[in-house]
Amino acid sequence: MKRRTFLQGTTALVLLPSLPAFGQDDIRAAAREAYIYTYPMVKNYLTMYQYALEPDGSQYKGPLNTLVSIARAYTPDDTAIITPNSDTPYSFIVFDLRAEPVVVTMPPIEEKRYYSLQLIDLYTNNVDYPGTRVDGNGGGDFLITGPGWKGDVPKGIKRVIEMPTTLAMGIVRTQLFSPADLDKVKEIQAAYKAALLSAYAGMPAPAAPPSVDWMAVSNELMVTNYWPLAAFLLQFAPPYPGDEVQRKNLDKLGVRERAMWPEADLSSDTVALMKEVVITTEKEIRDEAARLTDSSKIFGTPEFMKGRFMVRAAAAQGGIYGNSVQEALYVIYAFDEQKAPLDGKTGRYTLTFTPETLPPVDAFWSLTMYDRPKQFLVDNPINRYLINSPMLAGLKKSDKGEIVLHLQHESPGPELESNWLPAPTEIFYAVMRLYLPRAAALDGRWAPPPIEALS
Structure with a gap:
């Protein structure tokens, strides 16, 4: 697996006309808003990277588009997700939906047991919930597509769910009644399946998507290499309607899709100030998360979270992958x-x-x-x-x-x-x-x- 890091040095150049000059206060305000907007994506990618893109890491679960079950409840040794639960053994899948959809199979289970597949876009919005609340416990095959997919749906698909981003997370929770119930949970987990649509339908696979040099990320790199990570992730996250101001704000700071950061037209003073804003705004988000008392208004669908960028960031910091309140x-x-x-x-x-x-x-x-x-x-x-x-x-x-x-x-x-x-x-x-x-x-x-x- 290829990995890349970006040089941390800055270049002291005169601002070019393509990047308007701003005062320090303007840059600080713009960088703060940009950090709050992108923070959930980078925090989400940290877990995705550890789970599916770092084979030699301690938290690695399996390759992209592969559903992997953890046949136990979480313990203090599990450190990739903050504030994890220990009631429901987890199954995970990190989706790369650029080339084709993925079919996820939920088996039928007994009525008294809870299970769900939480589908989370790169922004950390909860898009859908195949499982007990939405579909009952009868199971089924669910077609998970990337944004704008228009292909043919094969027979046997229970529901088609379009993800708004091409990178996405799926988390399956299976209720564990007691330690003696673990063998039954293992049996249920063994029946969870994921397959690329071409394999599921027995048809030729589409052309492979462009190869990606997945950027390395860690808690430390989220501080020292934050803006290159944010720029890298924009290619997997089309903007939601209403995000236009935030995307223009990123653009004027040089944080652009498929572009190196810092670009040559960004002054060394601006680079230094934006790095400083990472530290101060992360503390602001952490303080906001510490004031949360319940989850009823901090996790939800893209529509529910629209425009609520600080709330989304605080939720990602305080308990990423929290469920929507109905769940x-x-x-x-x-x-x-x-x-x-x-x-x-x-x-x-x-x-x-x-x-x-x-x-x-x-x-x-x-x-x-x-x-x-x-x-x-x-x-x-x-x-x-x-x-x-x-x-x-x-x-x-x-x-x-x-x-x-x-x-x-x-x-x-x-x-x-x-x-x-x-x-x-x-x-x-x-x-x-x-x-x-x-x-x-x-x-x-x-x-x-x-x-x-x-x-």
Whole structure:
């Protein structure tokens, strides 16, 4: 697999007429807007690269257009996706839809189990959801196409889904009821399939797309080589209607499709300032993400996310690949009832469910622990990363029927350990996920119980 990096040096040249001169404040403002607009694409590409384009990397899953299943729940060792869930073993496919569509097969499964194929464009918008909510559990073959595809649809296709970008991500979630249920999940995962349309239909393959020297990306390169990465990705992401201002803004900064950055007509002062803006705006996005308290308005379809560039960027930073609210509602706990940050070094906390305040769902719910600095699952001596609704029968209840969950670093003792969600020895956050939330959760009639600090 070819990889490329771009030179980091700058060239001090006089601005040419093709790139209008701007004052520093204008450049800073334009670069900030450009960074916010492109940040989700670059963040998305980081995962795509690790999963499908870096064969010698620790997070590699398989080649492009190949569906690969992970027959286990996620652990702290899984670091390619921030804020991952550990309820639903994942299957992944990174789509390259430039040459032809891909057919993804979902097998029929039992009615009580949840599954879905989340289809995410390069911008991180959720385009569609083959699976339980949209199609039921009867399975089927789904034709996933690139933008503007006009070919013949073969017999046997249940639905045709057009992706707005030629690079896209597919994430299959299969509900795991308990550790003893893993063999059944493996059986379901083995029936997930992906095939190029030509192979599925038994017809000649179209001409191969132009070869791509896939740019290397890492968390470090997202800082030091950000603008070349953003320019590289524009070729895979046609602009949405309404993005014209943002694309013109990129163009005047020299961030252009299939063009090296910095171009010769960009002054060294502008290059230096744009690199500085990467650092300051990333912090701004991170701060915005830290203020999020639920997911109801931060993930969704291209239409829902239209023009909401900072929200999209904050969502990508705080929990990339979050579900649209109709599929799953996320409640983000970063503070206790008194608005103090959750801190496993100094604090012990409880979250209490009464029979009336249990999350209202048609599928299942879970509460998952994360360390706040890294946004990954928390290593702990009992290897418990979440407490979820399938565990209800094993949780200790009070005489009033209440379930008190304990969020703290040290064990609350043998009698309460069934209700213990281990925390790190640092600041943390927890995420409650409601899969297929009922109307009461969506319209506010149900309110999530607070996390309370013990004295």
